[in-house]
Amino acid sequence: MPPWGCKPLYDTLAETMNVATHELRCIDCGARIAGSAVNSIFRCPTCNGLYDVIYPWSSIPNGDTPASDSKLPNASALRWLWQERRTSSLPEDQSGVWRFRDLLPIIDDPEKVVTLREGNTPLYDLPRCARIAGIDWLLAKHQGMNPTSSFKDTGMTAALSVAQERGFEWVACASTGNTSAAMAAYAARAGMRSIVFIPEGKIAWGKLSQSMDYGALTIQLKTDFDGCVNVLTDLVNRFPIMLLNSVNPYRLEGQKTPAFELLEQLEWQVPEHVIVPGGNLANSSALAKGFTEIHHLGLIHRMPKISIIQAEGANPLYRTIEENGGKELIPVKANTRASAIRIGNPASWKKALRALRTTGGWCEQVSEQEIALAKAEIGAEGVGCEPASAVTLAGLKKLVAQGKVGREERTVLILTGHTLKDSDYTINYHRDELFTDAENAQLSAAEKAEHAALRKPPIVLEADTNVVYRELESHMKLAQQV
Amino acid sequence: MPPWGCKPLYDTLAETMNVATHELRCIDCGARIAGSAVNSIFRCPTCNGLYDVIYPWSSIPNGDTPASDSKLPNASALRWLWQERRTSSLPEDQSGVWRFRDLLPIIDDPEKVVTLREGNTPLYDLPRCARIAGIDWLLAKHQGMNPTSSFKDTGMTAALSVAQERGFEWVACASTGNTSAAMAAYAARAGMRSIVFIPEGKIAWGKLSQSMDYGALTIQLKTDFDGCVNVLTDLVNRFPIMLLNSVNPYRLEGQKTPAFELLEQLEWQVPEHVIVPGGNLANSSALAKGFTEIHHLGLIHRMPKISIIQAEGANPLYRTIEENGGKELIPVKANTRASAIRIGNPASWKKALRALRTTGGWCEQVSEQEIALAKAEIGAEGVGCEPASAVTLAGLKKLVAQGKVGREERTVLILTGHTLKDSDYTINYHRDELFTDAENAQLSAAEKAEHAALRKPPIVLEADTNVVYRELESHMKLAQQV
Numbered sequence: 028m029p030p031w032g033c034k035p036l037y038d039t040l041a042e043t044m045n046v047a048t049h050e051l052r053c054i055d056c057g058a059r060i061a062g063s064a065v066n067s068i069f070r071c072p073t074c075n076g077l078y079d080v081i082y083p084w085s086s087i088p089n090g091d092t093p094a095s096d097s098k099l100p101n102a103s104a105l106r107w108l109w110q111e112r113r114t115s116s117l118p119e120d121q122s123g124v125w126r127f128r129d130l131l132p133i134i135d136d137p138e139k140v141v142t143l144r145e146g147n148t149p150l151y152d153l154p155r156c157a158r159i160a161g162i163d164w165l166l167a168k169h170q171g172m173n174p175t176s177s178f179k180d181t182g183m184t185a186a187l188s189v190a191q192e193r194g195f196e197w198v199a200c201a202s203t204g205n206t207s208a209a210m211a212a213y214a215a216r217a218g219m220r221s222i223v224f225i226p227e228g229k230i231a232w233g234k235l236s237q238s239m240d241y242g243a244l245t246i247q248l249k250t251d252f253d254g255c256v257n258v259l260t261d262l263v264n265r266f267p268i269m270l271l272n273s274v275n276p277y278r279l280e281g282q283k284t285p286a287f288e289l290l291e292q293l294e295w296q297v298p299e300h301v302i303v304p305g306g307n308l309a310n311s312s313a314l315a316k317g318f319t320e321i322h323h324l325g326l327i328h329r330m331p332k333i334s335i336i337q338a339e340g341a342n343p344l345y346r347t348i349e350e351n352g353g354k355e356l357i358p359v360k361a362n363t364r365a366s367a368i369r370i371g372n373p374a375s376w377k378k379a380l381r382a383l384r385t386t387g388g389w390c391e392q393v394s395e396q397e398i399a400l401a402k403a404e405i406g407a408e409g410v411g412c413e414p415a416s417a418v419t420l421a422g423l424k425k426l427v428a429q430g431k432v433g434r435e436e437r438t439v440l441i442l443t444g445h446t447l448k449d450s451d452y453t454i455n456y457h458r459d460e461l462f463t464d465a466e467n468a469q470l471s472a473a474e475k476a477e478h479a480a481l482r483k484p485p486i487v488l489e490a491d492t493n494v495v496y497r498e499l500e501s502h503m504k505l506a507q508q509v
Numbered sequence: 510m511p512p513w514g515c516k517p518l519y520d521t522l523a524e525t526m527n528v529a530t531h532e533l534r535c536i537d538c539g540a541r542i543a544g545s546a547v548n549s550i551f552r553c554p555t556c557n558g559l560y561d562v563i564y565p566w567s568s569i570p571n572g573d574t575p576a577s578d579s580k581l582p583n584a585s586a587l588r589w590l591w592q593e594r595r596t597s598s599l600p601e602d603q604s605g606v607w608r609f610r611d612l613l614p615i616i617d618d619p620e621k622v623v624t625l626r627e628g629n630t631p632l633y634d635l636p637r638c639a640r641i642a643g644i645d646w647l648l649a650k651h652q653g654m655n656p657t658s659s660f661k662d663t664g665m666t667a668a669l670s671v672a673q674e675r676g677f678e679w680v681a682c683a684s685t686g687n688t689s690a691a692m693a694a695y696a697a698r699a700g701m702r703s704i705v706f707i708p709e710g711k712i713a714w715g716k717l718s719q720s721m722d723y724g725a726l727t728i729q730l731k732t733d734f735d736g737c738v739n740v741l742t743d744l745v746n747r748f749p750i751m752l753l754n755s756v757n758p759y760r761l762e763g764q765k766t767p768a769f770e771l772l773e774q775l776e777w778q779v780p781e782h783v784i785v786p787g788g789n790l791a792n793s794s795a796l797a798k799g800f801t802e803i804h805h806l807g808l809i810h811r812m813p814k815i816s817i818i819q820a821e822g823a824n825p826l827y828r829t830i831e832e833n834g835g836k837e838l839i840p841v842k843a844n845t846r847a848s849a850i851r852i853g854n855p856a857s858w859k860k861a862l863r864a865l866r867t868t869g870g871w872c873e874q875v876s877e878q879e880i881a882l883a884k885a886e887i888g889a890e891g892v893g894c895e896p897a898s899a900v901t902l903a904g905l906k907k908l909v910a911q912g913k914v915g916r917e918e919r920t921v922l923i924l925t926g927h928t929l930k931d932s933d934y935t936i937n938y939h940r941d942e943l944f945t946d947a948e949n950a951q952l953s954a955a956e957k958a959e960h961a962a963l964r965k966p967p968i969v970l971e972a973d974t975n976v977v978y979r980e981l982e983s984h985m986k987l988a989q990q991v
Contacts, residue, residue, distance in 0.1 A: 110596045111596070113595045113596050114592045114593070114595050114596060116773070116774050116775075116776060121631070143631065143633070143891065143892075144631035144633075144654075147629065149603070149625065149626035149656070151625070151626075172626075172654075172656060174631070174654060175893075176658070176927065176929055196988075197985070211891070212891040212892075212893070213891060214891070215888075215889055215890060215891030216890070216891035216892075217891075220988055222981065222984075224977075225967070227969055232932055232933075232936060233715065233929050233932040235932075235936070235967065236928070236929075236932035236933075236935040236936045236939075237893065237928060237929065237932075237935075238965075239888075239935055239936065239939040239965045239966070239967065240884075240885070240888035240893045240928050240935045240939075241888055241889070241891050241893060242888065242889040242891075242963070242965055243965065244965065244968075244984055245965060245966075245967040245968065246967065246968050246969075246970055246977065246980070247967050247968070247969045247970070248969075248970055248971070248972040248977070249969070249970070249971055249972050250972035254972045255972070257972075258972055258973075258974050258977055261974040262974065262977060262978065262981065265978065266981060266985070291598075292598055293598075294598060402722075403722070406697075406721075406722035406723055406724060407697055407723070407724040408697060408698070409625065409693070409694040409695060409696070409697030409698035409699075409723050409724075410625075410694075410698075411657075411694070411719065411722045411723060445658065445929065446718070446719060446722050447658055447715050447718070447719065447927065447929040447930065448929065450714055450715040450717075450718035450719070450932075451714075451718075453718040453719075453721055453722045454714060454717070454718045454721065457718075457721040457722075481724070483720075483721045483724055483725065483726065483727060484721070484727075485707070485717065485721065485727035485728065485729050486726075486727065486728050486729070487709055487728075487729045487731070488728055488729070488730055488731070489730070489731055490730040490731050490732035490736045490737070490739075490740055491740075492740050492743040492744065495706075495728065495730070495740055495744060496744065496747065498728070499704065499744065499748060502704075502726055503679070503748070506678075506702055
């Protein structure tokens, strides 16, 4: 209870929540276990598969019917409840994740959630980007507006709440930066200790500063992201540490809630398309789970297509689909400036494949230059994002050009990180120092002109009014001509 | 109207808003003018004083009575209206500024506001910082959780909406970084062009990256912040550019709304203390205006004390109060690592002085080392902030030690910027590279130990499980001993 004495407004309705009634189900062999019985690496001991969190009332994509004893209120009662909670001052109601707690009963006491008031992220319309991409209606759901400035917060509030309830004192993750920032913040909030493993020299400094600031023990390993995962997997078998990479299925329960929030913001009208960046591939999986559950519950009557965009230099899912139809993952040596998706061996590839197939979406890849251009275009709308987020717009352009997305199809980009997450990238781009000469030489004249029109390098001038006056005059004349 | 067709929920009540009924009133000579008649430098042509925005229903601190023809709904109707708007999907209702538009009728059509869904920032309790400061109850209102990651967004949504309504195509500001980021984003949102003047080499790079990303024309002048203000003041007299520094009184109308939001989050229970960083001094002024207006309207029955904390190296208000009792500003050559408050000649010093006197708060100064320590302490709560925000906690410690704030007094720190706003500072602090040897030599052994306990420099290790195992073992043992 907060010290200023506000009271739960909806005690009675909150009891409709089915407390701790979840199970975990292996996505490969289908084996079910109690949530509390899971091993430290969150993988099926029989077949090494990942788990889904399932509930008595939840359908699973491959076809089970929900348990008939579901106590969940009906669709309109849920919508009303979620809306009303927005007027409450309680932390669990002000959280954009726990406001939907009826659909993630993974802890016993929702008053004890570890929250930084994540979620409640804005939905922006992007009229100029829509025009560039060639469609009528484009929105961005900006998950970079979360407390630690990335979408990972929605997952960490869920997983840290479970870790706290189960008595863990230590948590750990391997990270390209965003995961570690989120984990460190939520662990600090819960009074827990956190360890982050980061590939040495390959992450954005801004992100590393966050894990230090939030008091994590930061260990840079002389390897890449996938190497960090390997070391960490060994360690959680030997220490009482909860593993907080996205194999932890509780993270995905939090990360599914932006689907609910998005639908609520659209007054429950389903967009045709949702486009997500593809790194470790848990985000697309989580959103698909959210849409699927809410479809099953009858709050929406059709599913949006979910498409996944990868960087050309970190395209294991794209290659897997192209080269073997999704049978077996083709890991790659990841190399892209979009550090948040620099992942060559993504843990959740099967879940992501399921999301693509269930919803009828596509997987596409985009070049480094396409990412940079799209990032600048999103920035010029006054919105901004980190490079990895911009693959969504770059991918949309391709999907439209290929005729896969029609002009009239309503599309939502999921922006995953704030522009401040990687300010070096932005600065280098605008100073034209991001790409090598060899890379720039590959651009056509038209492409070069597109970049040049967006670049805004700072101008250094003497602090003399007349000098500045002349400079401004030339810019204003230029603007009039445009 | 957004294309997905949601409808204004509260048409009727929204009409209670007194459209464009404001005037500007000089804080020095009291002269009143229509808002549309103001000059380009937003200063009284008679006495060069700054303006307050005033309304028929608003009281002014020096004693006028409100006009009797006020059409404003009563206190409980307003509270209900503001709460209900939280359930709406309209941009102007989802904005934490325009949700309170009844108290800032500065534009004719609230459907045309330029908004990034600013405001709605979290209120965190800081139990460990409270213990460190020696009080029972400490909260942080985190304005760094705004779209461009600083409190400036609440002001820019207001000022840009006015600029758009008045037909300006260009806007400009001088900035230590946060102002420019916010202005550039809102200008881009409105389809307007923006120019930012930044002191060369003295701002945080993260912030500069934002104004480039949002498409501003960025001009670095070879001078300090105050020099930038001088050049800009000349220019707005010669070009049709709206000046967006905090002399623009419309910015303060937006910046007063966090006071309303804070009170709403506290269920309208007034805290004893609100502590604000002091740079250009508009923020403290704006919050005081917010509290004063809402007090006048009867929504609260007493005022909180508002205290202002400055860095020792940028302490013009502190010196002015200490040395001449607030008679005449003593400008200083500003020098502090807390770049957002590196201002030696603050425009709004008289308004800030009025805020201190009206509310009974204090002005205090804190050292560079005190700022760094407080920043790390706020970070270790999982919250984080930029250096300038941390002066609030550092100042609180001093006020408690001096007996000015009692243990039982409920205190709210206003955190003004996100930790990502200055990641270099964080990295340098944790690596013990922030201060010179001479500075460190001035610390006592106890102070050195305080810093050392908070520092979390990254450890670089080989990607070998056994190596990492041994390292972790030592940290876990250490943690058990603590």
